[in-house]
């Protein structure tokens with residue numbers, strides 16, 4: 001049986017990032033991804049706060065090679081009265097993160113996974129993990145070759161051993177569902193219906209890559225995310241209690257989009273280029289993020305809501321923190337992640353970021369977000385604080401809004 005320091009299950013942005021961090025630290029790492037790439041995935045608008053992590057690993061050079069549109073701002077428009085607020089990321093607390101990118105995930109996920117391989121991670125794709133046997137604490141086996149085995153990972157093709165295993169399987173949460181309880185996040189039971197289109201009108205110049213969020217009645221909202229290749233991602237999110245689309249996803253999407261004059265104008269010449277997809281019941285948090293030799297990161301640990309495009313940022317950030325926690329445990333002689341100062345420290349940090357995003361998200365769903373923000377953003381420290389939070393900078397302790405427990 002082949003042995004690895006770390007096996008990462010899932011080759012999405014989180015799994016790839018963990019693979020990059022561990023491989024760059026010289027560890028023997030295997031990524032198992034069940035799907036063949038390129039493949040469609042939702043989650044197309046990145047946040048500025050992820051960029052320093054990509055700069056640290058060198059992946060930023062791939063991302064900024066001209067194939068992805070630059071995103072300098074996020075616009076929130078209340079379609080009821082055309083009121084608008086724009087968060088220009090250059091106005092945040094951290095001047096070094098003025099922008100991010102809008103990405104088609106088929107391309108982006110292939111890029112970051114290929115970069116992990118370039119950094120030295122071994123990739124088996126497509127290969128589906130069917131079972132993980134955790135070696136009980138205190139009973140760590142020494143194999144004949146002297147490897148320290150924390151888990152046995154079984155796939156549709158083979159069986160491997162590793163010292164540590166990371167579950168980065170997204171909302172499938174392979175270990176998250178098996179080893180701990182996974183709870184749905186109260187108040188965030190939403191449904192999303194979405195598709196790709198060509199010929200959707202755009203803003204000009206530096207604003208071309210802005211994400212546009214449009215507010216509809218009853219907490220529903222639309223997203224408009226432009227890509228570099230002329231395609232635009234358009235979606236509608238609403239509370240499952242108001243969802244009346246049944247199986248006619250396209251009819252539902254058209255009804256919601258065309259209800260707003262502004263979207264009608266933007267989509268006057270639009271032509272759909274993908275199927276219409278629907279996802280619901282996506283907001284969950286695992287009760288525990290780690291055990292003796294296993295750790296969850298990305299959506300497998302928690303996913304809240306798409307409103308502030310926090311998913312990829314949280315996944316790349318928590319996967320970086322989780323990989324660094326494993327590196328620290330290995331440096332201390334392959335310690336258990338249950339050792340104080342390892343898994344517990346990781347989980348508190350991940351949850352703190354999640355809590356701050358959740359506060360922002362609940363502020364949005366409480367209503368009148370645009371009007372509230374327009375009033376609040378008049379004060380400079382508040383404007384900077386909110387802009388930074390919307391940019392994803394949720395671990396910046398210098399943010400006035402965190403200090404005052406507003407977020």
Ligand SMILES: Cc1cc2nc3c(=O)[nH]c(=O)nc-3n(C[C@H](O)[C@H](O)[C@H](O)COP(=O)(O)OP(=O)(O)OC[C@H]3O[C@@H](n4cnc5c(N)ncnc54)[C@H](O)[C@@H]3O)c2cc1C
Pocket residue numbers: 009010011012013014015032033034035041042043044045046047127128129130168169170171172174192279282297298299300303306309310311312313315
């Ligand atoms: C409606 C909606 C809109 C969203 N919009 C945004 C957005 O604009 N911006 C944003 O940042 N986020 C957005 N998100 C969130 C985003 O999709 C996720 O947060 C992000 O993809 C999480 O990355 P991940 O690597 O943790 O998981 P994933 O990207 O889901 O990757 C997990 C990988 O694991 C693989 N896998 C699963 N099970 C196995 C197995 N048994 N064996 C091997 N491989 C396996 C899967 O094939 C997959 O490739 C949105 C989410 C929703 C629901």
